[in-house]
């Protein structure tokens with residue numbers, strides 16, 4: 001008689017041995033021998049011993065019970081799946097979007113224009129010009145911009161569309177060229193401790209930000225190393241490194257303004273590479289974390305066409321670089337980084353197309369409030385043409401654009417930035433407000449006939 005499975009079940013898992021399962025001592029004895037040689041399979045040999053010898057009756061290989069259960073599991077599940085009714089098709093999560101109530105109350109326009117403002121000196125003893133802004137006037141600028149709903153971002157945040165601006169507010173880029181001493185000055189108190197001069201640009205911005213917590217300390221400093229500035233950045237040699245490191249640590253951006261501040265008009269590509277790389281090395285020697293990913297052209301002058309690629313990326317002396325933004329000096333606001341780079345994005349040409357390698361800037365100049373190109377002019381312009389102004393929807397995942405601006409949007413750029421485009425129309429929605437559908441064409445009569453001339457800083 002052959003043994004029962006019960007015997008085998010009683011055996012330890014990796015046990016090797018012999019069981020006498022015979023129940024008769026006639027001429028034959030039956031054994032089953034379990035050999036365990038791996039954890040997956042056990043083999044049972046059925047033997048018969050008689051007077052004529054030992055016979056192998058048969059050998060059976062069996063999967064060990066836990067293993068067989070595991071191997072069978074997918075099969076069982078698979079069968080079950082086939083048998084079960086087909087599951088309901090998974091519904092993709094709805095794309096993020098701005099609520100109608102927010103559209104109505106904020107009228108976001110993330111295809112609109114952004115001002116990049118260029119500052120140089122902050123000398124209280126010189127009049128306000130295109131290159132100088134008295135500290136008092138700069139304080140007023142910040143207050144005016146704040147009250148008009150602007151909030152600062154850096155150049156890199158603008159070109160990469162990483163602008164963290166609350167719903168209903170307009171991003172604004174403040175830039176400071178030449179690392180002039182009046183931009184960042186440190187004074188020593190009676191007790192010998194250094195502090196930031198409250199009348200330098202950084203001191204004014206710090207004070208302002210403290211009084212307005214929703215005005216972050218954001219700006220881009222296009223600095224010059226010692227060899228281009230007749231001195232260290234911001235003038236005070238012993239604190240140059242501390243100042244640059246301070247700016248980076250506070251969230252300001254430190255960027256390139258070349259090494260020697262020479263016009264690039266006739267420069268070779270090699271020389272341009274040297275100018276950019278040397279500036280990076282010199283500034284990073286003082287502040288290793290300085291970003292140096294954008295460049296403001298000295299005097300706003302572009303090099304010749306064939307040398308222009310050297311502005312964007314290159315390598316020299318073991319330093320490789322990539323400038324995500326190239327800034328000129330003049331003179332118009334720039335459309336949002338989700339818009340197409342077309343020659344004439346708005347019918348009357350007041351607003352520059354978005355081209356990160358040709359970013360225009362505007363200059364504060366109290367003497368010419370009615371001249372296109374000045375901060376004074378554009379502040380008034382956007383009051384009269386709110387439809388052209390970038391207004392944040394407050395949702396970093398969504399690019400909300402009124403239908404009238406929809407054609408300007410580069411859908412590929414929106415997608416590449418990992419955002420969702422939401423083109424909306426308020427026409428006929430009964431929302432009231434300032435007249436439903438927004439329009440690209442400026443409403444102001446005079447502004448339609450603008451004639452703008454570049455300014456050279």
Ligand SMILES: [Zn+2]
Nearest residue numbers: 177178298299
């Ligand atoms: Zn400069």
